[in-house]
Amino acid sequence: MVNPMDLTGRRILVTGASGGIGRAIAVTLSQLGARIVAAARNPERLAETLSRLEGEGHRTEGFDLSAVDQIPAWLKSLTADTGPLDGLVHSAGVFPIRPLQTTSRKDLADVLSVNFEAAFMLTKGFRQRDCHSERASVVYLSSVAATRGEAGLSAYAASKGALESMTRVLARELARDRIRVNAVAAGLVETAMAGGLRSVVTDEQYQAVVGKYPLGIGAPRDVALAVAFLLAETGRWITGASLIVDGGYSA
Amino acid sequence: MANDELLDGLAEILEQDRAALTEAAVLADLNWDSLAFVSFIGMVDSRFGVAVPPRQLAKCRTVADLAALVKTLVESAPQ
Numbered sequence: 001m002v003n004p005m006d007l008t009g010r011r012i013l014v015t016g017a018s019g020g021i022g023r024a025i026a027v028t029l030s031q032l033g034a035r036i037v038a039a040a041r042n043p044e045r046l047a048e049t050l051s052r053l054e055g056e057g058h059r060t061e062g063f064d065l066s067a068v069d070q071i072p073a074w075l076k077s078l079t080a081d082t083g084p085l086d087g088l089v090h091s092a093g094v095f096p097i098r099p100l101q102t103t104s105r106k107d108l109a110d111v112l113s114v115n116f117e118a119a120f121m122l123t124k125g126f127r128q129r130d131c132h133s134e135r136a137s138v139v140y141l142s143s144v145a146a147t148r149g150e151a152g153l154s155a156y157a158a159s160k161g162a163l164e165s166m167t168r169v170l171a172r173e174l175a176r177d178r179i180r181v182n183a184v185a186a187g188l189v190e191t192a193m194a195g196g197l198r199s200v201v202t203d204e205q206y207q208a209v210v211g212k213y214p215l216g217i218g219a220p221r222d223v224a225l226a227v228a229f230l231l232a233e234t235g236r237w238i239t240g241a242s243l244i245v246d247g248g249y250s251a
Numbered sequence: 252m253a254n255d256e257l258l259d260g261l262a263e264i265l266e267q268d269r270a271a272l273t274e275a276a277v278l279a280d281l282n283w284d285s286l287a288f289v290s291f292i293g294m295v296d297s298r299f300g301v302a303v304p305p306r307q308l309a310k311c312r313t314v315a316d317l318a319a320l321v322k323t324l325v326e327s328a329p330q
Binding site for chain 1: 263264266285286287288289290292293294302305306308309
């Protein structure tokens with residue numbers, strides 16, 4: 001029997017691998033046979049992620065994506081060591097809930113930097129010769145917030161909207177380099193980031209949010225499997241797509 | 252007595268003048284909605300380093316209630 005989502009032998013960089021969705025992605029991809037480069041800032045959480053990966057050939061990379069300009073050089077030096085990457089998953093990001101009036105220009109810039117600019121520079125780096133293989137695939141973690149407005153998410157939604165527009169352009173532009181580019185537009189998933197939501201709203205408010213999801217709140221693995229689908233042979237003819245994985249929220 | 256920095260932050264969130272934020276001022280009369288609620292928690296975390304439990308915040312009716320809640324949290328926070 002063949003597993004069409006088999007990722008055996010593929011080397012995949014996952015940013016934001018230290019928690020929540022990023023960790024679930026790294027774990028799920030490793031279960032499908034991928035060799036993971038797990039990147040994040042926090043060494044302890046990164047080590048915890050490493051300990052949960054299945055199979056061998058994995059490594060961690062401590063890197064602060066706020067050093068946006070250095071990202072392409074980092075990728076070049078990383079791949080000089082590991083060999084070309086088959087996949088890039090950008091799962092690092094922040095999810096601040098803040099009304100317009102208290103969102104400063106710096107707040108906006110900080111959100112755009114890690115959620116969007118880092119993705120831009122990672123892809124720019126990934127595209128460099130010798131950094132990617134012949135069946136290369138990029139997946140950005142986007143959000144339903146990009147297409148469905150919710151109060152308090154101006155900077156966040158803007159950063160994800162930028163990601164999705166960029167996905168479409170780069171799908172066309174990088175097809176000649178045989179790099180597929182897609183996004184997963186996730187709904188609310190139970191993680192520290194969104195579990196953070198639970199800690200800043202009352203039970204009634206939380207239930208009101210959950211009530212917008214026909215299938216309830218998601219689990220990190222739900223998103224991870226969608227990422228794997230896009231990276232594997234199952235995604236061979238998919239590029240420029242933003243795959244909605246949201247328990248029916250957008251329906 | 253309400254804390255100056257707290258009142259400044261609250262004034263920004265509610266888009267009210269400081270003068271309107273008397274101790275007895277009723278939140279329901281001051282644009283206090285679910286967005287203000289969440290923003291208040293974020294603001295207190297950012298300015299004072301303490302987490303406001305939503306259930307306790309939901310019981311606050313006046314500016315004085317908010318100030319008292321934050322004061323208690325700050326005083327009982329580990330150093």
